[in-house]
Amino acid sequence: MYDLAIMWDWIAFSVRWLHVITAMAWIGASFYFIALDLGLRKVPNMPVGAHGEEWQVHGGGFYHIQKYLVAPENMPEHLIWHKWQSYITWVSGAALLMIVYWVGGELFLLDPTKAELALWQGILISAGSLTIGWLAYDYMCKSKLGEHSTLLMLLLFIILVVMSWGYNQIFTGRAALLHLGAFTATIMTANVFFQIMPNQRIVVDDLKAGRTPDAKYGKIAKLRSTHNNYLTLPVVFLMLSNHYPLAFGTEYAWIIASLIFLTGVTIRHYFNTMHATGSGPHWTWAVTVLLMILIAWLSTVSTGETWEDAEARELTPYEQKYASAAGFEDAYDTVVGNCSMCHAREPVWGTMKWAPKGVYLETPGDVARHAGQIYLQAGLSHAMPPPNAIQMDDEARKTIVAWVREVRASE
Secondary structure (H helix, E strand, O other), X not given: OOOHHHHHHHHHHHHHHHHHHHHHHHHHHHHHHHHHHHOOEOOOOOOOOEEEEEEEEXXXXXXXXXXXXXXXXXXXXXXXXXOHHHHHHHHHHHHHHHHHHHHOHHHHOEOOOOOOOOHHHHHHHHXXXXXXXXXXXXXXXXXXXXXXXXXXXXXXXXXXXXXXXXXXXXXXXXHHHHHHHHHHHHHHHHHHHHHHHHHHHHHHHHHHOOOOOOHHHHHHHHHHHHHHHHHHHHHHHHHHHHHOHHHHOOOOHHHHHHHHHHHHHHHHHHHHHHHHHOOOOOHHHHHHHHHHHHHHHHOOOOOOOOHHHHHHOOOOHHHHHHHOOXXXXXXXXXXXXXXXXXXXXXOOOOOOOOOHHHOOOOOHHHHHHOHHHXXXXXXXXXXXXXXXXXXXXXXHHHHHHHHHHHHHHOO
């Protein structure tokens, strides 16, 4: 079925849609509860065990919220658990990573100019690396370091920097940043699954059995939840980074990703302080702006692979399969004639300075490597090239479709 590519692309789109929706729900709930917790106030005549309360107005009504630092005297009849947003976000994200970076690994995961890896080796590194961060972080939290939250966060930042550098030594730029985001998100979801929820269940079980719950379980859950709060914004940036070549298309992308974690800390510190005191430290915005200026500068320092390097590089087996297929020469001429003005290492269309999404379509290796995307965006659909840039006729699109289908028919 030649148009399996269409179905696969729609599956990827659907999983991405689910991932975005559940991520919005998880992030929204996380930010809400952090703001709620920091805004609690002690007032006279609160119920026994109540730590603080807050009044809110929304949707035409008033909400009176009270928090128990350990637990209320009696188990509530209706108890809402906030966990599924986190779980489904991670599961859908893992599925999307498999669809895009494992199945499409020859294009999106592996970079032959960095490391000569078979696809199965890249997938093994991709899957195995996601667990490393959680194991190291969880060990540190359970050690005496868990009593020093600032030192703990500093060590976690060092781990993230090391992983950012490591990913960039073997994966494509976009895969490296995406995997760093998945690495961090795995820590966040594991916090919910392995620590926050189990500790809350212990408290609930104690209440049902008539025992007084230990306050330590609530403190553990709050520590992990606070860490998640500071990691959220960098993860969102990393997940969006694959759309912006200036974020991933430089040899200093690993430094850019590392600095983004610092901006996440400064931004969240401002809002967390504001929720707690009513006024945020404005210096955090100055630091954030300076960090972003540094990031913007780093993104333009390196020019990356030159045309001469790309032309001289030996084709990978995947690229060779498409480059040696019948119809490739006509398809190559079609792509270069219609797309390379923008998708070049030095674009010549208008005022464009960088190829869209960092995709180059100049050499035979470039075109062969991106055959699947060319097939979908310029063959089956009219998404590329943009109609205001150049008008590609139907015959040219048929040439691309015939070339790709020739390869897939022989598989």
